[in-house]
Amino acid sequence: MSTTAQSTAPTGRRGRTLGPVLLDVRGLSVDYLTTHGPVRACADVSLTLRRGEILGVAGESGSGKSTLVTALTRLQRPPAVTAAGSVEYRPVEGEPVDLVTLSERRLRRLRWRDLAIVMQSAMDCLNPVMRLGAQFVDVIREHDRSMSTRAAKARTAELLRMVGIPAERAASYPHELSGGMRQRSLIALALACDPALVVMDEPTTAVDVVMQRQILAQLVALQQTLHFAIVFVTHDLSLLLELADRIAVMYAGRIVEIGSAYDIYRSPRHPYTEGLRTAFPPLRAPVRRMTGIPGAPPDLADLPPGCAFAPRCRYATDDCTTAVPALRPVGAQHVACVRTEEADDAR
Amino acid sequence: MIGGILRSAKVRFGLALFGFFVLVAVVGPWVTGSLWGVSATAIDYHHLHAAPSALHPFGTTGTGQDVLAQLVVGARGSVAVGLSSGILATVLAALVGVTAGFLGGRADQVLTVLTNLFITMPSFAVILIVAGYVQGASWLVIAFLIGIFEWPGGARYLRAQTLMLRNHDSTVAARMLGENRRRLIVAEVMPHLTGIISAMFLRAVVAGIFAEAALDFLGIGSADTISWGTMISVAQDQNAIVRGYWWWFAPPGLCIALIGTATALVNFGLDEITNPRLRTANPAAVRRFERAARRRARTVREVAA
Amino acid sequence: MPGDQPVLEAVDVGKEFPVHDRFGGSRAVRAVEHANLALYPGRITALVGESGSGKTTLARLLALFHPPTSGEIRLDGLPVTAATPRGEYHSAVQLVFQDPFAALNSLHRARYMLRRALQLHGRGGSRAEVERASLDLLRRVNLTPPERILDSFPHQLSGGQRQRLVIARALAVQPRVLLADEPISMLDVSIRLDVLNLLATLRDEQGLAMLYITHDIASARYLADTVHVMYAGQTVEGGPRDSVILQPKHPYTRLLLDSSPDPARSMADGADDPFAGVAEAGEPPNLADPPPGCRFHPRCPFAMDECRREFPARTTFADGGWAHCWLHRKGRTGELLADVAVS
Numbered sequence: 001m002s003t004t005a006q007s008t009a010p011t012g013r014r015g016r017t018l019g020p021v022l023l024d025v026r027g028l029s030v031d032y033l034t035t036h037g038p039v040r041a042c043a044d045v046s047l048t049l050r051r052g053e054i055l056g057v058a059g060e061s062g063s064g065k066s067t068l069v070t071a072l073t074r075l076q077r078p079p080a081v082t083a084a085g086s087v088e089y090r091p092v093e094g095e096p097v098d099l100v101t102l103s104e105r106r107l108r109r110l111r112w113r114d115l116a117i118v119m120q121s122a123m124d125c126l127n128p129v130m131r132l133g134a135q136f137v138d139v140i141r142e143h144d145r146s147m148s149t150r151a152a153k154a155r156t157a158e159l160l161r162m163v164g165i166p167a168e169r170a171a172s173y174p175h176e177l178s179g180g181m182r183q184r185s186l187i188a189l190a191l192a193c194d195p196a197l198v199v200m201d202e203p204t205t206a207v208d209v210v211m212q213r214q215i216l217a218q219l220v221a222l223q224q225t226l227h228f229a230i231v232f233v234t235h236d237l238s239l240l241l242e243l244a245d246r247i248a249v250m251y252a253g254r255i256v257e258i259g260s261a262y263d264i265y266r267s268p269r270h271p272y273t274e275g276l277r278t279a280f281p282p283l284r285a286p287v288r289r290m291t292g293i294p295g296a297p298p299d300l301a302d303l304p305p306g307c308a309f310a311p312r313c314r315y316a317t318d319d320c321t322t323a324v325p326a327l328r329p330v331g332a333q334h335v336a337c338v339r340t341e342e343a344d345d346a347r
Numbered sequence: 348m349i350g351g352i353l354r355s356a357k358v359r360f361g362l363a364l365f366g367f368f369v370l371v372a373v374v375g376p377w378v379t380g381s382l383w384g385v386s387a388t389a390i391d392y393h394h395l396h397a398a399p400s401a402l403h404p405f406g407t408t409g410t411g412q413d414v415l416a417q418l419v420v421g422a423r424g425s426v427a428v429g430l431s432s433g434i435l436a437t438v439l440a441a442l443v444g445v446t447a448g449f450l451g452g453r454a455d456q457v458l459t460v461l462t463n464l465f466i467t468m469p470s471f472a473v474i475l476i477v478a479g480y481v482q483g484a485s486w487l488v489i490a491f492l493i494g495i496f497e498w499p500g501g502a503r504y505l506r507a508q509t510l511m512l513r514n515h516d517s518t519v520a521a522r523m524l525g526e527n528r529r530r531l532i533v534a535e536v537m538p539h540l541t542g543i544i545s546a547m548f549l550r551a552v553v554a555g556i557f558a559e560a561a562l563d564f565l566g567i568g569s570a571d572t573i574s575w576g577t578m579i580s581v582a583q584d585q586n587a588i589v590r591g592y593w594w595w596f597a598p599p600g601l602c603i604a605l606i607g608t609a610t611a612l613v614n615f616g617l618d619e620i621t622n623p624r625l626r627t628a629n630p631a632a633v634r635r636f637e638r639a640a641r642r643r644a645r646t647v648r649e650v651a652a
Numbered sequence: 653m654p655g656d657q658p659v660l661e662a663v664d665v666g667k668e669f670p671v672h673d674r675f676g677g678s679r680a681v682r683a684v685e686h687a688n689l690a691l692y693p694g695r696i697t698a699l700v701g702e703s704g705s706g707k708t709t710l711a712r713l714l715a716l717f718h719p720p721t722s723g724e725i726r727l728d729g730l731p732v733t734a735a736t737p738r739g740e741y742h743s744a745v746q747l748v749f750q751d752p753f754a755a756l757n758s759l760h761r762a763r764y765m766l767r768r769a770l771q772l773h774g775r776g777g778s779r780a781e782v783e784r785a786s787l788d789l790l791r792r793v794n795l796t797p798p799e800r801i802l803d804s805f806p807h808q809l810s811g812g813q814r815q816r817l818v819i820a821r822a823l824a825v826q827p828r829v830l831l832a833d834e835p836i837s838m839l840d841v842s843i844r845l846d847v848l849n850l851l852a853t854l855r856d857e858q859g860l861a862m863l864y865i866t867h868d869i870a871s872a873r874y875l876a877d878t879v880h881v882m883y884a885g886q887t888v889e890g891g892p893r894d895s896v897i898l899q900p901k902h903p904y905t906r907l908l909l910d911s912s913p914d915p916a917r918s919m920a921d922g923a924d925d926p927f928a929g930v931a932e933a934g935e936p937p938n939l940a941d942p943p944p945g946c947r948f949h950p951r952c953p954f955a956m957d958e959c960r961r962e963f964p965a966r967t968t969f970a971d972g973g974w975a976h977c978w979l980h981r982k983g984r985t986g987e988l989l990a991d992v993a994v995s
Contacts, residue, residue, distance in 0.1 A: 164932055180935055209912050211935065214911075214932060220927040238913040239913045241918070266919070276842060279844065279845055282874075282914075283870045283897070283912055283916070283917075284898060284917065291845060292845030292849070293842040294846070296811070296813070297842070312842075
């Protein structure tokens with residue numbers, strides 16, 4: 001499927017032309033090795049990401065979205081282990097590498113320069129006893145030894161300005177910054193070595209909506225000029241619908257639907273996506289009584305047989321409990337649901 | 348929660364070890380004395396500082412007393428002092444800490460000053476002086492002296508925990524429902540502290556045993572009772588180490604070390620349960636997986652080469 | 653069955669918290685200023701604001717967690733004082749917490765929690781009666797099967813079930829007012845609506861007066877009849893929900909609305925990119941040293957001299973809405989929105 005897609009030079013939102021494939025994830029599975037046996041938090045995840053693309057990953061707690069982030073960047077720590085699959089990273093120059101089997105030493109070289117990460121809690125990522133500027137200079141010089149301290153400081157000022165933080169704030173400690181500024185400085189830090197891929201795990205969940213909008217507007221503007229690709233993970237589907245080029249919806253460790261934001265918005269094919277779409281009350285459209293999805297997300301250690309969503313699904317039939325449905329092309333997107341073909345016929 | 352704690356092998360082993368010593372202290376002297384007919388004080392003139400043998404499994408002291416019998420009788424002395432001082436210290440810690448944390452305000456200020464006063468006091472020196480002053484004090488007095496200085500650390504910790512629990516949403520909710528203060532403490536706050544308090548109690552018991560041994564070693568304990576501390580003290584007086592009578596001082600030393608290990612194990616186990624990162628992880632499975640992954644990576648590299 | 657008399661009222665309420673700086677001095681953080689709020693039977697009032705806006709402080713004042721520094725709280729029109737018995741007050745006013753994981757004591761079964769709540773409010777009686785009342789409460793919040801839930805510890809329930817149990821416990825005392833402090837923000841997205849629908853049902857069927865505190869303005873519109881918007885401790889706008897959300901009359905409300913995700917607008921044909929033209933709008937002020945006058949003026953595109961001097965009086969509009977903004981007092985309403993009549 002990727003070969004046919006490649007030839008058409010797809011375009012993203014905001015009129016951007018997307019580059020060649022940057023990240024090719026195949027059959028990625030992550031297990032938590034617990035005392036009660038392995039628990040699969042992320043099962044058979046396959047997706048591709050193009051240069052300059054924003055891929056949104058939406059899911060609830062226990063959907064495996066955060067596990068996916070740590071597995072993509074190989075930041076997971078035991079008891080989480082990558083049990084199967086590959087994460088092929090294709091740099092502009094040089095051979096593609098599999099991030100799953102790459103040695104620690106080579107992985108370190110890739111980090112920041114090729115792939116960077118932005119986490120939800122800035123306070124956990126910034127060193128509380130180091131001035132902001134010093135942390136930037138450390139990262140910059142760690143990956144470019146030839147750069148003088150003076151040049152690194154100039155670069156720090158430039159990075160901070162890029163995300164709308166006055167350069168003199170480099171002298172501040174993290175706790176002296178507001179929540180919004182801390183989150184912005186994390187984004188600036190991620191961009192320090194001009195990476196091709198930035199993975200973001202709920203980067204704006206800890207800040208208020210007004211700040212969120214400002215940060216994301218800045219991110220979008222930066223992405224327009226620097227052309228990095230983004231994997232943006234959040235529980236907030238309505239935000240992704242506005243931000244992402246493509247969206248992957250995860251449920252109980254699996255991708256249940258993946259497609260363009262437009263298609264996910266206009267014609268969600270998986271019953272779970274459909275449910276999520278209507279789980280957000282409208283801001284301006286007429287209010288009518290809506291219903292959520294009945295039940296609760298399943299326990300990963302005790303998944304129902306077949307499709308994990310079946311117990312909550314209003315379309316569920318006996319077929320749903322026999323096997324886990326595979327992700328198949330349906331319409332413009334890929335969907336993991338046995339029912340989608342019949343639904344198409346009915347239309 | 349209690350069931351979860353008991354599932355940990357460390358906790359089970361630690362508790363078993365601890366229980367063993369308590370059992371020895373309770374029934375041991377009767378077993379050795381009445382059942383086996385060996386007295387801890389009787390002198391065997393034919394076997395002075397004899398090495399372990401069939402007759403004296405743990406050997407004899409310089410004055411020909413059976414070391415095993417002394418160890419068993421000494422367990423009673425040590426454990427009795429440890430338990431009573433532990434109970435006293437834990438009750439005081441809980442009383443002062445929980446009251447201060449829950450009531451807050453003036454009561455908290457007064458109790459915190461009291462706690463800090465006891466913390467800054469050179470407690471062992473004070474015990475030493477008082478015990479020396481009360482010549483030949485009974486074991487109960489020794490236990491009281493140890494216990495009275497053992498509580499402040501625990502009280503401070505319990506105060507902090509109680510303060511947190513008092514402002515916890517679940518306690519606030521209970522207060523909004525109209526639960527009275529006594530009930531809030533007994534039903535909402537205290538149950539969360541049982542784990543901490545039991546660990547604290549074990550620690551206090553062991554600290555009591557250590558302190559009692561140290562006092563005896565310095566010759567300030569209760570003079571006429573046998574305890575592990577007096578055994579080591581007498582052995583030391585008669586140069587047992589230099590003269591190579593290891594069976595004289597090693598068993599009581601080992602017993603003290605073992606009982607310390609028992610509490611450490613229980614505390615490790617509690618830590619695993621309260622720390623969620625340690626709770627569900629299966630370290631053996633992780634190690635196995637990592638070995639296999641390294642092997643796979645090696646094969647991949649070899650195939651590529 | 654909406655009533656005309658408010659059950660619970662906050663009248664010109666203010667709250668200051670002393671903070672100690674590192675030099676031993678102390679200043680006051682003015683967390684809430686001149687807040688007015690009335691809760692009516694059978695109606696839900698939403699209090700919308702960002703973190704630090706004072707919305708939670710106001711709820712906690714209404715829950716009597718701490719006394720207000722100024723103004724008063726009235727229950728059934730009577731001022732609540734230090735002498736008011738807490739038990740009596742809390743049998744009329746109950747709080748639903750934000751975090752259902754923290755609000756339930758993990759060591760108690762649902763049965764114990766409901767039984768205590770019933771007994772404490774004179775609804776005890778025999779074991780069978782308590783059991784029946786407990787099951788009835790669980791059914792009212794759609795916790796099924798109630799028999800099994802009754803024997804469950806909190807950790808055996810999902811987040812949504814826990815929040816329902818918190819609501820059931822609050823209902824056990826048969827309150828007339830429910831203060832819900834961000835009741836869905838900790839829940840999974842897919843189950844939030846059901847909890848909102850439950851709250852709506854309680855309003856409609858039991859005639860409960862409810863305060864719904866949230867940072868999510870879309871959920872406020874879905875659930876509430878009346879919406880109040882708070883900014884930096886000041887109530888800046890209020891009114892019927894569609895008046896506030898479809899015709900915002902305060903620049904802050906508009907900023908909040910423009911910032912909230914709205915796929916329906918950005919996905920519409922020919923819509924602009926929702927992130928284009930988002931201007932830097934600064935950050936909320938430090939409440940220990942708030943700007944004088946209208947606290948929003950440093951971020952307000954319409955700010956004028958008056959805004960820096962004095963907090964504007966309330967202007968009411970024909971659609972039932974009201975706002976505290978100098979634009980309306982200076983005849984500049986039209987710059988904010990075209991078709992609103994000042995009454």
